[in-house]
Amino acid sequence: MAAVRTSSEVAFNRIAIAAVLIATLIFLAPIYWIASTAFKPKELAVSVPPTVLFEPEVTPFVRLFTKRVQMQKTVDPQAYEAAPWWEKRIYDGGERVLKVGKDVQLSQYPDRFMNSLIVAVISTVLAVGMGTFTAYGFSRFKIAGEADLLFFILSTRMLPPVVVAIPMFLMYRMVGLNDSHIGLIILYVAFNLSFSVWLMKGFMDEIPKEYEEAALVDGYTRMQAFFKIVLPEAATGIAATAVFCFITAWNEYAFALIMTNRRAQTAPPFIPSQIGSGLPDWTTIAAGTFLFLLPVAIFTFLLRNHLLRGVTFGAIRK
Amino acid sequence: MTQIELRGIEKFFGAVQVIHNLNLAIADNEFIVLLGQSGCGKTTTLRAIAGLETIDKGDVLIDGKAVQHLKAADRDIAMVFQSFSLYPHMTVFENVAFPLRATRMSSGEVDKSVREVARVLRITDLLDKRPSALSGGDMQRVAIGRALVRRPKAMLMDEPIGALDAKLREEMRAEIKRLHVKQGSTTIYVTHDQIEAMSLADRIVIMHEGFIQQVGTPDEVYSHPANLFVAQFVGSPVMNIAEASVADQAGAASVRVGDAPAGFEFPGQLLPKLNGHSNGGLTLGIRPEGVLVRHDAAPGYIPVEANIIEPLGSFDIVDLKVGSTMLRARTKAGYVSGPGEKVHVRIDPEQAHFFDTASGKSLGVRL
Numbered sequence: 208m209a210a211v212r213t214s215s216e217v218a219f220n221r222i223a224i225a226a227v228l229i230a231t232l233i234f235l236a237p238i239y240w241i242a243s244t245a246f247k248p249k250e251l252a253v254s255v256p257p258t259v260l261f262e263p264e265v266t267p268f269v270r271l272f273t274k275r276v277q278m279q280k281t282v283d284p285q286a287y288e289a290a291p292w293w294e295k296r297i298y299d300g301g302e303r304v305l306k307v308g309k310d311v312q313l314s315q316y317p318d319r320f321m322n323s324l325i326v327a328v329i330s331t332v333l334a335v336g337m338g339t340f341t342a343y344g345f346s347r348f349k350i351a352g353e354a355d356l357l358f359f360i361l362s363t364r365m366l367p368p369v370v371v372a373i374p375m376f377l378m379y380r381m382v383g384l385n386d387s388h389i390g391l392i393i394l395y396v397a398f399n400l401s402f403s404v405w406l407m408k409g410f411m412d413e414i415p416k417e418y419e420e421a422a423l424v425d426g427y428t429r430m431q432a433f434f435k436i437v438l439p440e441a442a443t444g445i446a447a448t449a450v451f452c453f454i455t456a457w458n459e460y461a462f463a464l465i466m467t468n469r470r471a472q473t474a475p476p477f478i479p480s481q482i483g484s485g486l487p488d489w490t491t492i493a494a495g496t497f498l499f500l501l502p503v504a505i506f507t508f509l510l511r512n513h514l515l516r517g518v519t520f521g522a523i524r525k
Numbered sequence: 526m527t528q529i530e531l532r533g534i535e536k537f538f539g540a541v542q543v544i545h546n547l548n549l550a551i552a553d554n555e556f557i558v559l560l561g562q563s564g565c566g567k568t569t570t571l572r573a574i575a576g577l578e579t580i581d582k583g584d585v586l587i588d589g590k591a592v593q594h595l596k597a598a599d600r601d602i603a604m605v606f607q608s609f610s611l612y613p614h615m616t617v618f619e620n621v622a623f624p625l626r627a628t629r630m631s632s633g634e635v636d637k638s639v640r641e642v643a644r645v646l647r648i649t650d651l652l653d654k655r656p657s658a659l660s661g662g663d664m665q666r667v668a669i670g671r672a673l674v675r676r677p678k679a680m681l682m683d684e685p686i687g688a689l690d691a692k693l694r695e696e697m698r699a700e701i702k703r704l705h706v707k708q709g710s711t712t713i714y715v716t717h718d719q720i721e722a723m724s725l726a727d728r729i730v731i732m733h734e735g736f737i738q739q740v741g742t743p744d745e746v747y748s749h750p751a752n753l754f755v756a757q758f759v760g761s762p763v764m765n766i767a768e769a770s771v772a773d774q775a776g777a778a779s780v781r782v783g784d785a786p787a788g789f790e791f792p793g794q795l796l797p798k799l800n801g802h803s804n805g806g807l808t809l810g811i812r813p814e815g816v817l818v819r820h821d822a823a824p825g826y827i828p829v830e831a832n833i834i835e836p837l838g839s840f841d842i843v844d845l846k847v848g849s850t851m852l853r854a855r856t857k858a859g860y861v862s863g864p865g866e867k868v869h870v871r872i873d874p875e876q877a878h879f880f881d882t883a884s885g886k887s888l889g890v891r892l
């Protein structure tokens with residue numbers, strides 16, 4: 208690098224920064240769109256041209272979490288006065304909240320969200336765990352037909368998964384795995400495992416085997432060396448792999464739609480099913496989507512340091 | 526008290542045999558250096574002793590007990606790696622304490638042992654740091670500390686200072702020597718650097734292509750190399766090797782190098798010992814310090830022309846053209862002024878070595 212920056216270098220730098228800013232705006236635009244729609248009054252959601260400035264409200268979230276019905280007549284003023292603020296917002300929209308006795312009936316959204324969380328977390332833990340062990344084996348031991356086995360593992364990703372959806376569905380129904388958490392978890396682990404093995408193998412290969420050898424000589428078994436030395440060293444790789452597996456499982460739509468309908472349904476197929484008939488309630492859908500984005504955003508944010516290093520891993524020799 | 530013995534060790538990597546019938550007995554407290562070029566099998570031998578590599582044939586005995594079927598963890602041997610292999614996610618203290626944590630030692634004792642070793646190695650100030658914050662020399666001290674801390678039966682070192690720069694290497698060499706004298710444990714040290722080997726070893730084991738070439742004290746391998754490989758591998762600058770022929774010249778031996786016009790004069794007592802090899806099967810070995818150079822003519826000196834001069838500070842290495850053969854001589858700095866200068870040269874008979882050209886073996890003929 209030159210000691211003094213020339214004017215052309217400065218100019219190039221500015222252009223590069225501008226390009227990055229523009230790219231960032233393009234990527235953030237849909238997220239802004241969803242986030243702003245989630246806080247818009249119903250009638251502004253579909254206004255043309257789009258409304259940019261509005262008074263934000265949380266009514267879409269109230270609608271998201273409650274069971275409601277359209278009211279045939281106007282609300283009784285006394286009941287309106289007695290209602291809490293969020294219920295008033297529902298009355299304002301010409302609907303009322305369904306109750307059993309005094310208890311508000313919740314919508315299915317929290318359950319579906321929970322299903323997503325259970326399926327994504329467990330399948331991620333399993334896929335990354337199994338992938339880490341498998342990758343370690345491939346990386347450290349001489350295995351007959353290693354290249355063929357690795358190719359076989361990768362080949363499971365060479366087909367669009369949805370191609371096998373119908374046979375999978377039939378098989379799942381036969382063994383009673385349809386509409387169950389465990390069924391979805393098995394599917395997602397199967398999806399993610401090949402990816403996890405390949406990614407983790409790259410990370411494992413980067414960890415010098417002298418670390419384990421030192422531990423072996425120092426009086427540890429291979430298993431102890433794996434847990435005490437290899438795992439901490441592989442943390443970056445595990446974090447990166449986990450984020451990708453989690454995102455895949457969290458966002459999966461096609462199989463979740465086909466394999467589940469009630470008990471184990473995850474959020475992705477549930478949210479669009481709320482469009483319902485008549486005029487779509489875009490603000491409620493946006494609210495559901497917005498909340499749905501948060502776990503991935505939080506997970507990724509927490510692991511961002513590992514992730515950055517993980518994605519560029521191996522590019523630079525330490 | 527730890528003796529290590531290797532009996533008939535053989536090792537294959539696939540179809541390639543990397544160790545051939547290796548036999549070696551190492552005494553208690555001995556500092557053994559395995560010396561050889563890369564790929565000669567020295568590191569594989571070390572790893573076989575450590576238990577990191579299986580062997581295909583033979584026995585590894587520690588204190589008379591065969592250990593080749595034991596895991597590395599059960600051999601009670603410590604090893605220092607060339608890459609140091611300090612665990613990056615642990616502090617220096619934890620790194621040194623790591624071997625002790627594998628035992629049932631109380632944390633108070635662990636603390637005491639680590640601090641004791643740290644004091645000996647002068648790394649007490651570094652105990653809270655991470656390996657990434659250390660200099661190369663300090664990393665090496667920590668690696669040695671980790672090996673020493675549990676007082677193993679034997680220390681194995683695989684080019685432990687090979688990754689350091691020249692000055693630090695010299696310092697650490699002295700430090701390793703100091704430690705060995707002080708701690709006194711059976712040590713096997715692998716290196717390709719003959720200076721390291723000479724300065725550290727009680728005995729040097731020179732290996733080439735999986736075979737042991739010679740085992741001996743530094744003085745033995747330097748003064749009495751068993752074959753041409755050892756002769757050229759040990760010593761710097763490298764020994765001159767030249768085809769030679771011997772003739773009887775009025776009772777004295779005349780040793781002619783290659784197609785040189787005249788022979789060098791050697792005492793007549795060498796004649797009967799060398800006679801069997803006078804038909805082109807003889808190789809002369811002479812270290813550059815045994816090639817004597819002077820400006821004016823003198824008895825026994827033959828006139829030659831200087832070729833290339835390499836100034837090395839305290840001395841020069843001068844290439845001299847003797848017939849079509851080049852002999853390298855060690856002279857005082859600036860003694861020969863430049864290429865093309867005519868000088869006179871003689872070979873010091875007491876420093877000459879003779880080898881059988883075909884087998885490369887030393888004839889054992891020395892004055």
